[in-house]
Structure formats: C-alpha cells, structure tokens
Amino acid sequence: MIDYGLQGRVALVTGGGGGIGRASALAFARSGASVVVSDVDDGQGSETVHLIRSRGGNAIYSRCDVSDPAQVQGMVASAVDTFGRLDCAFNNAGINSIMLDEYDDEVWSRAISVNLTGVMMCMREAAAVMVKQGGGAIVNTASINGVVGNPGQPAYTAAKHGVVGLTRHGALRWASSGIRVNAVCPGVIDTPMTEQVAADPALRAMIEGMTPIGRMGRAEEVAEAVVWLCSDAASFVTGHPLLVDGGATAI
Ligand code: NAD
16 A cells, blocks of 8 residues: 555545545545544444554544535534644545435435535535645545436436536636645445445446446545545646546446
8 A cells, every 4th residue: 555645634534434435534544644534424434533543543533414514614623623734625425316216306406415515515615724724635526427427317417527517616716725626536336335236246247347347446446546636646636537437437
C-alpha cells in the first residue's frame, strides 16, 4: 500500500461506515491523516473508527444524514472543532434504490436528496472551511452511471450525472482558492450496497461479463484513487471524473 503523505492533515468521509467509505477512511488513516468518519449508521461508523484506532490511527465519529443541511454544518464543524482544520473531504454517502420504482415521487426525491443535494451541501460546507484555510481537496462519489445511461435507475443516473457536473463546477469555482475538486466513478464494487448482486450467481456472472477485467471491483481499489486524488501527488488534477470501473465504460 502506498503512503500518500497526509501526515498532519484532516480528512472527512461521509458514508464512512460502509464499503467504499470505510475502505477510504482506513486508507486516509494509513497515509497519516486524522479522520472524521461520518454516517447515519452509528454502529457501522463507530466500527470504522475502532478499526482505524486499533491500527494506531486517529479518528472520531460524527453522525450526519447528508440530506439535512443542519447536520452537514454540524459534521463539518465537528471536524474543525476537534482537529482545527479540514484538508480532504470525501463526499461519498449514497443510496441505491435499484429494487424500487425511481419514477415514484418519494423514491425520486430521496434518491436525489441523498445522492445529489447531499453531495452539494457537503461540498459547499467543506469548501467554505478550505477557502478560509487557503486550500484543500474534495472528492465526490459519482458512478459509471454519472457518465453513461442506465435504463433501470432514472433518479440514481440523474443524481450521479449531477455529481459529475457539480464536481466540474466546484473545480472552476474554487481553483483560485487552492481547492481541487474531483470525482470517482466506480463501476460495480463488491460492498454492502451490491450484496444482492454479488449473492446471485447469474447477476454476478452478468456483471463480470460486462467488465473487461472480469470481476467486481474491491472497495480498496476505489479508496486508492480517492486518497491519491486528495494527495499532493494529484496537485494538477481538478474537475476530473475518474473512472474506477475495470474498463466497463471503455467498451
Ligand atoms: P454502502 O451501502 O456499503 O455504504 C454507503 C454508506 O452510506 C452506508 O454506511 C450508509 O449507512 C451511508 N448512508 C446512506 N445514506 C446516508 C445518508 N443520508 N447520510 C449519511 N450516510 C448515509 O455503499 P457503497 O457501495 O460503499 O457506496 C458508496 C458510494 O459509492 C455511494 O455514493 C454509491 O452510490 C457509490 N457507488 C457504489 C458502487 C458500487 O457498486 N458499490 C458503484 C458506483 C458508485
């Protein structure tokens, strides 16, 4: 594993109790950052903190539903109150309503409010701190559904395309403040979100067949991209939606 040199820096991870968020929180800590792990699932979020501390890292848990503006403000404030600054913000929390009808008004609203508005609010509040500080790096979680269509999930696809647009906007808006804003666009990654896919041999085979590398991705493989994008190694990279998809969209 590469050390991306984040000693003395502070990283905030939303959805840090789950697959990609947890792997990224652990990767930030491994590179030396103090980590604010945030989630709506207190048990899972606290477990990530425990895992970081048990490996000698520094982390706190801050509960936040990213669709609630007051909670987002409170989460960012808790990072600054505890660690004095915020250098990396990974706006990753998301939901997938694949088993529901996303044209249903309520399902649509919830999907947009968590997957798009939540990312916007987290980015807005993190950038406000970073502007005052004179710099920082933000990574938003989009998806391959942020760059290609999906016949089954209108809300998820619209939200993730929105995240890519928001990322480009943020990159332009805050470049002169020393803030870089990028996105990761994962393909199908083996996490709790996709456990139904992973458990169904036919579905899994279909996904693997659509992925040139021939398998689902691992959360750790997305985490590597996230921490690299937040590090000085990516100092000239901004406004970029980075595909981590095993070649799925290269076809
Ligand atoms: P996951 O379900 O394992 O983890 C998501 C985490 O977000 C969970 O811990 C959950 O409690 C938390 N969360 C849900 N709603 C929240 C809210 N309103 N506020 C705060 N936290 C909330 O999923 P994952 O696969 O790790 O997904 C992480 C991100 O990656 C999501 O944005 C997802 O859309 C995106 N993504 C995942 C895949 C995949 O195949 N797994 C592919 C592309 C994109």
